[in-house]
């Protein structure tokens with residue numbers, strides 16, 4: 001009996017089984033990473049960028065193959081899997097083009113003849129990544145982090161072990177030296193030991209709040225830096241002057257893409273009274289029209305959830321909210337891993353669908369009496385990944401930017417990640433930033449250099 005199974009959540013087919021790495025397998029991988037650390041750190045950044053360009057090319061050449069693997073392992077509709085791979089190539093190209101500038105010494109005038117910050121690599125970084133964007137979550141960490149001269153060990157979610165292995169091969173095929181990027185199949189106990197090991201210099205985790213606390217605790221005991229991206233309960237605020245016709249597809253996409261399994265999805269729709277009825281009518285119509293079906297079909301927009309237990313958890317959150325007075329306006333049908341796109345109205349701030357992150361295709365809609373109340377409700381969350389506001393009043397939107405203490409604020413668009421912009425949260429959504437200049441500088445030693453001649 002193998003330890004891990006890759007199982008297609010759409011039809012239950014067992015795709016592959018895998019044995020967990022033993023302690024000595026993991027130590028051997030760490031040794032390999034440590035053996036290459038110095039030579040990798042010392043090659044010119046431009047050469048590392050060339051390799052990254054090769055990764056981008058391979059991603060595009062192999063996009064169908066990788067997309068199929070994603071779809072089969074976690075159920076993402078195939079067109080969205082292809083889009084995920086293209087986005088990975090974009091991030092690689094972005095860093096291949098910009099890393100030299102982003103990592104350049106920062107000169108600072110002082111009493112010294114020369115003083116500057118040198119952005120030196122840290123060494124081996126442990127990445128713990130989730131299944132919902134199995135390539136993207138990894139590439140957005142790996143592209144900048146490796147290019148900064150670090151090496152990486154990836155502990156991926158069990159249900160996407162095939163993707164994890166494919167990612168390791170991708171870097172090798174692109175020409176990265178052995179040991180630069182390796183995937184491990186490990187459990188919590190081995191991860192704790194790795195974090196404590198001197199060879200691991202920092203940890204990045206995208207995952208649940210519970211996992212974040214546990215990893216941060218162990219990392220803290222060992223004085224290791226962490227970057228944590230722990231999910232969100234993003235508000236989609238709709239002021240009474242919003243252009244619904246123009247933005248309705250975006251608002252639906254913001255909730256329903258990836259079958260609702262995205263940390264940055266719009267989870268709480270906070271809609272001003274004056275536009276509530278039109279919003280609900282248009283939103284419901286669009287959600288009803290989403291194509292549900294086999295994730296391998298290119299027109300499918302809503303596939304299945306990645307695991308049955310996730311669908312059950314979503315059901316519990318909905319049931320508990322209905323008990324408190326939420327009304328099912330659409331959907332709420334579950335069958336195994338399938339969950340129909342669901343709209344809940346009459347939502348109040350004390351319901352699980354408002355207070356907790358819902359990781360599936362359910363939109364919780366709440367009425368606000370005015371703009372001010374809408375902003376206050378949006379800010380009322382333990383999580384702080386991002387929020388979006390739809391309005392024609394751009395000055396009014398600019399005035400409320402600092403009223404919601406989230407990591408991102410998007411006006412007339414959905415919260416989305418972009419290699420050029422920092423990505424990350426506040427409060428229980430975690431800390432640290434990925435992507436952009438901030439992302440590549442998370443895992444460097446900002447060394448102060450001071451020279452008197």
Ligand SMILES: O=CCCC(=O)O
Pocket residue numbers: 132133261262263264416417
């Ligand atoms: O689940 C969160 C990440 C989604 C994204 O970066 O687009």
